[in-house]
Amino acid sequence: MYTGSILVVDLSTGEASERELDDALVDSRLGGAAVNLSLYEEFKDKDPVVIGSGLFTGSMVPGCALCVVTARSPLNGKVMHSPLVNYLGAELKLAGFPFVVLHGRSEAPSYLWLHDEIADVLPAQAIWGQDTWKAVDYIREEQGEERIQVLSIGRAGENRLSSAMAVVDYWSEGDKVGLGKRLGEMNLKAIATRGMGELEVDDPERTLGLCRRAMGAARSRLGGAKGVDSLLPGADLGDLSTIRHRDIACSGCPWPCRTFVKYNEPATVLKEELKEPGMLVADLSGFLALMEGGRSAADAARLLEACSRLGLEPMAAAARVKGIDLEESRSVLSSLASGGFEARGIPSVEGATCPGTFSPFAPNGGEKEVIALSYVLGICPRYSAKVGLDFELCAELIEATTGLEKGANELRDLANSIIR
Amino acid sequence: MPIRIEVLRCMGCGLCELACSYRREKVFTAMRSSIMLHLDDKRNYFGVMIKLPNDDLVLGRPEGLEVQLAGQSSEDGAGAKPILLREACDECAGDRPHCVAICPAECLSQG
Incomplete structure (x- = not known):
């Protein structure tokens, strides 16, 4: 369910290196926030920002849109996980970089362009000082693709304010922990990605059957809910x-x-x-x-x-x-983004699960182990809170897609291991 | 039976692309499908296109359906170019089409 490798980018030098995503790491941590945390610990002394896709991200498992950013929050000093959705996670994974570790600070404003197992650190002077909408338009135009997914910062991030937010494409989303400031400190205007790769599974027929079963159950529970x-x-x-x-x-x-x-x-x-x-x-x-x-x-x-x-x-x-x-x-608002407007802490969202671990993007609750496992598997926490997560079915899907045998209790233990 | 598109039901999940590619290659990708989502996210303008065996395209746009004959191009034809390089839809050779089976919005149907 993973293609490509772990990308490590030292923005201070502009050097990008790749290394194998070894089976032992996937076997023990599966993916998403759990693998992110392992990488964070490894690069801890460099204060990294780690971006990762979940095990099921980019597949046909219902709700599998999640990309997770793991980094020290400037708002509370803790390592937090931010959920980013839309198509970002799928494109990142299919670009051949299921996990990306960023550290250092670019000398000049830059953006990271990830595509076809190639990582380019490109100049961003043309969009530094521009708003996020213009940044997205510029990158899509420059790279010639409408479906490029862009995580970017605006003026608040460029000014390294703790009130800054990293934005997915044009939209305010799951970063409520100051990731925008972290990217601004790195002089990194944006991360853009488009994936043309393929995700192989261990047992295609079984995987398809399980995805259809999960979809049927999800639709039944959703009952046409929308909006x-x-x-x-x-x-x-x-x-x-x-x-x-x-x-x-x-x-x-x-x-x-x-x-x-x-x-x-x-x-x-x-x-x-x-x-x-x-x-x-x-x-x-x-x-x-x-x-x-x-x-x-x-x-x-x-x-x-x-x-x-x-x-x-x-x-x-x-x-x-x-x-x-x-x-x-x-x-x-314009003055706040230009001036010294600092947030007072991570915003309090009633109903958010494990607010000391996860950016409070999902206001609709959810059992903590369900939400945590969603962050590992790449399933949107809002979706899991709404529909639920069948741990037995997850175990079956893991076996069908990867060949790994995981019991429901093992999945609960893994989920609990990422909750702080 | 041809696949029908009720594009205003589409919610942009892209599962049709994945299902079509999966049926062909048994891998998850959006690059091998005979059905393609067109997304202009800032305008929230999106629809679905299907490549037919004679290389015509069915364009399911929010304002209505259109058949674009092989060799023709529309004003916004650039978005359709990738699908022209792909295999045509064979309606899953008589099985219930995978895109129809997975579509959670019932945007796609057969008959």
Whole structure:
């Protein structure tokens, strides 16, 4: 289920080295956050940022969109795991770099381009100082591919603020632990990836059957749930329905728990018209924080867009714009990203599981072992919290895909080993 | 029976691409499928295209279905180029198509 190798990039020298992802490491740690932690410990004296895909990331196992970033958080000094979704994890894995260790500091602004088992550290002067949306557009244009996935920082990260957030493509997402600051300290504007590789499995027919079984069970449990409102039923999302366009899933997920909203053109427009018609609401906690004080869904989404462009964590910023009108709020956010606005700590998200271990991206709870195992296997924690995780089925899937025999109790032990 | 696309049901999970490639090569990749997701994420404009045996393309766009004849190109044809190099859909040779079976949004059906 893995192709390629572990990539180690020393940004101080620009040198990238590769080494084999050995079977013993996969046998003992499987992948995702567990392998990330092993690599973090190995490079601990270099204060690394480790990016990893889960064992099932990029496959047909339902919910398998997860990419995990493991690093010391500047907000609490602890090693934290941030969940990043969309297609980032799948592309990283298929590019041939299922795990990436970054350390050092680039002399000049740069970005990392991972593709076809090739790692390039490229100059980023052209996009340093630009917002994340422009950075994504620039990289996709420069590399000539629309489906390149980009993790980038905005002005807040460039200014090394603890309130900075690393953004996936255009959208505010799972980094609520200051990863944006860490990338800024490295002078690293972005990590971009596109994968054209293949993932082999040990037993293809059994794997397909198990994936279909898991999908059937998932669909039954989901019962047609969709949209960001299905993530936290009962949450007051105001007039969101008036700007709702379409609900979007991540790679390999049967639950479209993100909602694209249009506020620059009518939500009913289906054709490609405006280049920037709106915003994907993936970060529900950030969106709700920006709605506080009676702001409309459209204006909250506009401010979520502003935070995403600036690479500013919206929950931290929300308190500074509460009760202020839209235009002034935009101005305040811009000033916060330019000035010395430091977050007071990791934002508190009611319902988040193991907030001392995982960035609080999933506000919908979940048993701690379920969430932890999801971080190992590459299954989105929001999905697992919603649908559950059958440990026996996971063990069967692990055996079918890798040939490794793992009992449910062994999986629980591994899950518990990453909880701090 | 041809595969039908109700593209407004599509939620962009990409499982159809994986299922099609898996059926052909028994590996997970999105690079060998006869069905391809078109994604313009900033506009939230996305749809599905299928390569037919005669090299025509079925383009499932949000505003409707269109058949693009072999050799033709549309204004946004660049996004379709990769699929032109791939094998055509054979509807899984009479079995229930893998893309239809896995699609969680019921965007794809047969008949």
